[in-house]
Amino acid sequence: MKKTSIETYVGIFVLLGLVCVGYLTIKLGKMELIGDNNYPVYARFQSVSGLKQGSHVEIAGVKIGTIDSISLDKDKKAVVKMKINKGLVLTDDVIASVKTSGIIGDKFIKISPGGSDTLLNPGETITDTVSALDLEELVSKFVFGGV
Amino acid sequence: MVRLSALINPLTALGRGTIFIVIEMGRIAIFFLRSFALIFYRPFQLNKIMQQIYFIGAKSVFVISLTGAFTGMVLGLQGYYTLVKFGSTGFLGAAVALTLIRELGPVLTAIMVTGRAGSAMAAEVGIMRISEEIDALETMDINPIRFLVSPKLAAALISVPLLTALFDVVGILGGYLTGSVLLGISPGAYFTRIETSVILDDVTGGFIKSVVFAAVIVTICCFQGYFTHTRTEGFGAKGVSISTTSAVVISCVLILITDYVLTSFLL
Numbered sequence: 475m476k477k478t479s480i481e482t483y484v485g486i487f488v489l490l491g492l493v494c495v496g497y498l499t500i501k502l503g504k505m506e507l508i509g510d511n512n513y514p515v516y517a518r519f520q521s522v523s524g525l526k527q528g529s530h531v532e533i534a535g536v537k538i539g540t541i542d543s544i545s546l547d548k549d550k551k552a553v554v555k556m557k558i559n560k561g562l563v564l565t566d567d568v569i570a571s572v573k574t575s576g577i578i579g580d581k582f583i584k585i586s587p588g589g590s591d592t593l594l595n596p597g598e599t600i601t602d603t604v605s606a607l608d609l610e611e612l613v614s615k616f617v618f619g620g621v
Numbered sequence: 622m623v624r625l626s627a628l629i630n631p632l633t634a635l636g637r638g639t640i641f642i643v644i645e646m647g648r649i650a651i652f653f654l655r656s657f658a659l660i661f662y663r664p665f666q667l668n669k670i671m672q673q674i675y676f677i678g679a680k681s682v683f684v685i686s687l688t689g690a691f692t693g694m695v696l697g698l699q700g701y702y703t704l705v706k707f708g709s710t711g712f713l714g715a716a717v718a719l720t721l722i723r724e725l726g727p728v729l730t731a732i733m734v735t736g737r738a739g740s741a742m743a744a745e746v747g748i749m750r751i752s753e754e755i756d757a758l759e760t761m762d763i764n765p766i767r768f769l770v771s772p773k774l775a776a777a778l779i780s781v782p783l784l785t786a787l788f789d790v791v792g793i794l795g796g797y798l799t800g801s802v803l804l805g806i807s808p809g810a811y812f813t814r815i816e817t818s819v820i821l822d823d824v825t826g827g828f829i830k831s832v833v834f835a836a837v838i839v840t841i842c843c844f845q846g847y848f849t850h851t852r853t854e855g856f857g858a859k860g861v862s863i864s865t866t867s868a869v870v871i872s873c874v875l876i877l878i879t880d881y882v883l884t885s886f887l888l
Contacts, residue, residue, distance in 0.1 A: 484671055484674050487675075487783070488783065490787060491678070491783025491784065498786055501816065503819065503821035503824040
């Protein structure tokens with residue numbers, strides 16, 4: 475009898491722990507267990523300063539995907555790999571721009587829809603991009619002339 | 622000649638101390654490797670492992686929840702009064718969750734487990750050593766490390782990460798209590814901020830830490846108890862008391878040091 479009760483307590487403890495692990499990894503860590511319901515799209519930027527892995531990709535303020543990885547190509551430009559939700563098709567003339575939510579908020583990628591008939595296939599690159607707004611550069615331009 | 626020896630003596634003492642530390646570290650490493658390898662020695666001691674999970678894990682749930690809740694609550698309170706100066710109280714969720722998942726969860730859980738279970742392990746093994754029970758095991762051709770240490774190590778490697786996860790979740794709820802219920806940040810902002818700012822690397826980093834801490838706790842505490850009889854400072858009951866004290870102190874210090882090392886590797 476005593477042994478059964480120990481087993482029950484261990485069972486409850488392990489279950490409780492696993493529920494917490496599940497919450498942390500799947501809900502907060504956004505681990506993908508069942509397949510991937512998204513497709514990759516690339517974009518090349520002059521600068522993605524402040525953008526992080528896991529940041530949002532938005533159209534009209536609605537989240538449509540996340541940033542998978544950020545790397546540097548051989549022309550020293552930043553290549554951002556985005557995971558866009560399946561079922562959402564992008565045209566090949568969309569504009570990807572790095573934006574900030576609020577003044578000191580997180581950076582995210584805003585996609586402005588285009589009007590072309592050709593669709594962007596998975597794995598293709600968005601050609602039209604706008605880099606992150608550099609406040610310091612703007613201020614120095616204003617102060618030291620050149621506007 | 623007297624002068625020369627006065628000059629040499631501190632050097633000898635330094636050398637002796639260094640050699641002692643190196644030998645001690647090697648002994649601890651061998652002790653850990655042996656007890657880890659013996660976990661997988663057939664037949665598995667599942668029943669003993671389960672009893673240890675009950676002792677290390679299930680019985681710690683209450684104290685871990687309590688410390689987790691209060692840590693989260695105080696983080697919510699402190700974070701709020703810092704963030705309110707910048708008008709960005711919406712970031713409270715991110716601050717609380719990242720602090721807990723990356724640092725405080727693994728470290729505080731490990732320190733609580735050291736205090737609750739590690740001290741008990743050191744005392745238990747130490748008393749078995751001085752009452753010659755370990756010698757009796759050896760006489761009966763039972764490997765004492767496999768019989769005493771391996772189940773504890775296996776149980777800690779399973780329990781401590783689970784307890785850490787519990788600590789994190791309860792702490793996040795504690796931060797919600799002070800941040801949202803008491804100070805009036807919108808619950809939506811609190812939880813959305815957590816979801817957007819925490820990435821999988823933070824969570825796995827926390828778990829890697831807790832697994833390493835579990836190994837540190839069991840190895841140090843059982844090592845101190847196991848070699849109680851070789852202590853020069855005292856023997857018998859006094860030896861056990863010294864073993865228990867040094868087990869807890871060395872474990873806690875090592876947890877904080879390995880935490881720094883691991884963080885610098887993981888970041």
